[in-house]
């Protein structure tokens with residue numbers, strides 16, 4: 001129950017809408033309360049339909065008296081703010097009662113649902129009551145349904161594609177108040193580079209603009225990026241949450257993976273010459289500490305790729321040989337290992353670019369399994385990232401048979417075929433490429449092209 005001094009601007013509510021919002025009721029209820037119970041509403045002229053205004057402290061006092069059951073006192077509510085402190089204390093207690101009543105009737109002030117209206121995001125509590133609205137100013141913001149498919153948690157979509165959140169309610173900084181993370185996504189795909197953090201009152205707290213102007217040896221890129229999605233986790237194991245934002249340059253590559261602290265400050269970033277579409281934490285090497293693993297595709301090598309980071313430390317760019325892909329103003333990547341998976345003849349019959357590792361899972365303490373998702377080959381790596389097995393998925397078998405009948409492939413998907421795929425998986429550590437296959441020491445980074 002705040003009681004700002006009369007005459008102070010913050011104390012005045014200047015419309016039925018503002019009065020209703022202040023009381024967490026609809027306008028009709030407030031009008032009825034004025035007529036029946038003397039809710040202290042004032043008018044600029046005598047016409048009852050004229051402009052209304054009200055004082056917050058008068059409304060507070062009226063609410064307190066109503067909650068205390070003192071309906072008869074409501075008419076003199078205007079004088080309450082000048083009552084002695086003893087009565088003030090009683091009113092505060094009564095106010096607490098009113099707050100409990102409001103909580104029961106209208107739910108909490110914690111956002112759990114949302115709606116999109118034009119360019120605005122509306123945060124709703126569990127009972128559907130509007131808590132606040134935030135205007136993104138984006139003229140063609142994606143629909144409620146689109147955002148609904150990207151709400152709160154990462155999920156697995158069709159064709160093993162990770163579906164990243166675009167909107168999330170989360171207490172990022174652990175102060176008990178829930179922040180809202182919102183990635184601006186538009187139908188025109190313009191202006192999709194912003195991730196906004198909104199506080200529990202609907203006020204922008206910070207904003208991250210994805211990407212930056214970038215120079216490669218072969219040319220430069222504008223700062224035009226689309227955020228693919230974000231997620232929240234304690235990526236560096238320091239007990240505090242970070243935001244991981246994945247974005248792509250328009251229209252194609254490179255990809256930026258940015259790690260932000262709870263206040264939106266850039267803690268680290270990694271650049272990849274091709275899309276990265278999956279990121280997961282897990283203890284790959286069995287030392288009890290989780291690594292951060294990113295998966296996607298490397299355009300220079302036209303291969304699916306995985307990068308493994310110790311302690312969530314993201315820096316630098318992917319290892320590239322061709323000057324067209326080499327970073328001029330980005331240092332060597334901080335990854336402990338960068339793995340390239342071969343392109344198969346089956347995938348070559350589908351398309352020219354690499355078969356992306358958009359899905360993988362970490363066997364806690366015992367390596368990981370990577371999936372090249374379009375032709376579906378499964379690569380099982382142990383905790384030292386040595387190859388344990390190559391598996392051909394059902395999609396692979398179906399596609400292989402189809403392309404064989406169409407005369408597009410002539411291989412036989414047998415034991416030797418799988419072994420050859422395994423031998424073509426290469427891993428770069430400490431600046432050197434090497435085969436991950438125990439059977440083969442030789443490594444040719446472009447061998448699987």
Ligand SMILES: [Ca+2]
Pocket residue numbers: 170171172173174175176177178179
């Ligand atoms: Ca918070």
Ligand SMILES: [Ca+2]
Pocket residue numbers: 233234235236237238239240241242
């Ligand atoms: Ca952390």
Ligand SMILES: [Ca+2]
Pocket residue numbers: 282283284285286287288289290291
């Ligand atoms: Ca580990």
